[in-house]
Amino acid sequence: MAYQTDPKRDLVLERIVDVPPNLVWAAWTRPDYIKKWFTPAPWQTVGCEIDLRPGGLFHTVMRSPEGQDFANSGCYLEVIENKKLVWTAALTADYRPQTAPAPFLFTATILLEPHGAGTKYTAIVVHGDEESAKKHGEMGFHDGWGKALDQLVALAKTM
Amino acid sequence: MAYQTDPKRDLVLERIVDVPPNLVWAAWTRPDYIKKWFTPAPWQTVGCEIDLRPGGLFHTVMRSPEGQDFANSGCYLEVIENKKLVWTAALTADYRPQTAPAPFLFTATILLEPHGAGTKYTAIVVHGDEESAKKHGEMGFHDGWGKALDQLVALAKTM
Numbered sequence: 001m002a003y004q005t006d007p008k009r010d011l012v013l014e015r016i017v018d019v020p021p022n023l024v025w026a027a028w029t030r031p032d033y034i035k036k037w038f039t040p041a042p043w044q045t046v047g048c049e050i051d052l053r054p055g056g057l058f059h060t061v062m063r064s065p066e067g068q069d070f071a072n073s074g075c076y077l078e079v080i081e082n083k084k085l086v087w088t089a090a091l092t093a094d095y096r097p098q099t100a101p102a103p104f105l106f107t108a109t110i111l112l113e114p115h116g117a118g119t120k121y122t123a124i125v126v127h128g129d130e131e132s133a134k135k136h137g138e139m140g141f142h143d144g145w146g147k148a149l150d151q152l153v154a155l156a157k158t159m
Numbered sequence: 160m161a162y163q164t165d166p167k168r169d170l171v172l173e174r175i176v177d178v179p180p181n182l183v184w185a186a187w188t189r190p191d192y193i194k195k196w197f198t199p200a201p202w203q204t205v206g207c208e209i210d211l212r213p214g215g216l217f218h219t220v221m222r223s224p225e226g227q228d229f230a231n232s233g234c235y236l237e238v239i240e241n242k243k244l245v246w247t248a249a250l251t252a253d254y255r256p257q258t259a260p261a262p263f264l265f266t267a268t269i270l271l272e273p274h275g276a277g278t279k280y281t282a283i284v285v286h287g288d289e290e291s292a293k294k295h296g297e298m299g300f301h302d303g304w305g306k307a308l309d310q311l312v313a314l315a316k317t318m
């Protein structure tokens with residue numbers, strides 16, 4: 001990809017998965033699917049709202065193993081079916097700036113490319129500064145997003 | 160327009176101007192033009208960089224009458240020629256979350272509709288909370304954006 005990333009402020013997960021792009025896309029864009037894979041167990045995603053258009057809301061509620069709920073509202077920026085999904089935690093519905101407190105803000109770009117019968121999956125997560133990227137990394141970005149992707153793939157195989 | 164606005168968190172400037180949409184568009188999207196109208200005199204815009212695409216940088220440097228410079232970096236979200244321009248101060252180039260300190264963040268939508276030989280011009284500025292909108296209003300949103308629009312129209316007549 002021609003994506004220029006900044007190693008100090010960005011986190012990247014790149015992997016080949018053995019399910020096709022349209023199923024990965026479905027998993028990312030349907031609330032019923034999101035609830036099944038989005039958070040690495042034993043965390044759960046207990047709520048999800050999706051308004052799939054630039055400026056549309058992406059809302060999730062994550063539940064900790066202790067039963068505490070964390071709501072997150074973001075905004076879609078680019079929606080290119082089966083290929084590219086971009087959303088940011090810095091804005092909410094209709095591009096309204098975020099005001100909910102968060103340890104850091106990020107924008108995530110999910111790129112899907114056909115790879116044989118599977119998909120080359122790339123998640124690029126950009127942060128405003130090095131400190132935010134470091135915090136996100138220490139909170140387990142690679143392990144967390146990787147485990148969630150395993151769950152996504154397992155789900156896609158049942159579609 | 161079908162735009163739903165929130166009177167407590169949004170600021171709106173709507174006006175009919177007697178220059179056509181394509182000239183208003185040019186004024187908003189060319190750095191040499193931006194420098195000529197963007198800040199109400201005696202403020203000046205002394206620098207401008209434009210990467211006109213969703214995810215592209217919109218950078219300006221404003222100079223106060225006392226000679227102090229204020230740099231602002233935002234990000235374009237929607238670019239529909241002669242019709243709609245959306246940019247946000249909550250993100251910078253490539254959708255990276257903003258980190259520069261600011262009194263408030265906002266997202267601006269500029270809508271242009273043909274109106275006779277002129278343009279129905281609508282600027283909708285959305286904020287994260289009422290406090291930000293109030294602050295922006297008190298800093299002179301209507302007077303400032305209105306004066307700047309007068310300058311834009313005067314410039315467009317020379318194009």
